[in-house]
Each structure stands twice: as structure tokens, then as C-alpha cells.
Amino acid sequence: MPTRNAKQALAGIGVFVLPVAVVKAAALVLGTGGPSEADAATDATTAVSALAPLLVAAPVAAWPAEVVAASGHAHALAAQPFGPSPMVEIAAAAPDPVASEPEVEGEPEPQLLMIAIAVQSIMASPQGDMAVVNQRVVREGDLVETTDWVVESIDARERTVTFRAGSTGELFTRRVSPN
Secondary structure, X not given: OOOHHHHHHHHHXXXXXXXXXXXXXXXXXXXXXXXXXXXXXXXXXXXXXXXXXXXXXXXXXHOOHHHHHHHHHHHHHHHOOOOOOOOOOOOOOOOOOOOOOOOOOOOOOOOXXXXXXXXXXXXXXXXXXXXXXOOEEEOOOOEOOXXXXXXXXXXXXXXXXXXXXXXXXXXXXXXXXXX
């Protein structure tokens, strides 16, 4: 009686030998030859003419209208001129908070003493420039989160964003800040 280790060893060998033996037995029974019996085409036109029925492409008319429209749109976008890199950062001083006007007697005290807005980057686009402000993507007319400041304009060439206070209409401009 074989031991347990001997049974495991025989089972391991059987796992590898059995599939090879089955394939060899099938080859003997079926009588199929190997690569030595393969024929090679000597003429390239013979090989191509044999494959011609498989190489017929689908006509363009069979494509759905959505695919044709998407292809036309992709070609139109590829033909558009590509401007300067939209993600260029200009080294600038750290953003300075905008201080309020000095107090004048008779006027109420300003509500905003400091504005914490940082412009990280600006990207030019045919659909309108975009900017990353306080780690959020904004466009012209968007409200900057947690403030009452609205994006008045984005100038991709100058790398500046102009903001307008929702309550007072006051304007100020920020440049792309370094890092």
C-alpha cells in the first residue's frame, strides 16, 4: 500500500502527464499531421485572393448616424488650431488678501476685511475659459464657494481672474498663484 506522500506524488505527475497522453492518443487516432505537412503559398496574390472574402469592409452607409456624426465632430476638433498650453503656471507672489478701504466717518464699517481666494490655474477653451479657484473648477458667472464673490472674467492670456462682490459690486483681480 503506497503512503500518503507517494499518492500525492503520483497524482501530481498524473496532472501533467495525462493531458499530454490524451492529445497524443487523439493525434494517433485521428491521423492529423503536424506542421511538416503544411503547405506554404509561393505566390502572394494566391494568399491574398484566398483571404479576399474575409477582408471586405462594411460600407460607410451601414454605420449608424451617431457614429458618422461623432467621426465628423472629431475631425472638426482635430482641424482646430491648438493654442498655447492651457496649464502654464506663472511664478507669482503668494496671493495677497485684498484689504478694505480705510474707514471714513459716517460710512458703515466694511463687511469684508480679507478675501481668501487663490487662483491655482487657468485653462483656455473654445467653449469659454476655465480656472481652478480654491481647488474648484469655475467659469465666468460662477459663485466662489463659501464667499459672495462671483467670477466676473477669466483672461487666459494674462493668467488672471477678476471677481465681483455680490453685495457691493466691488471688483478685484488675482493672478495664477505659484503652487
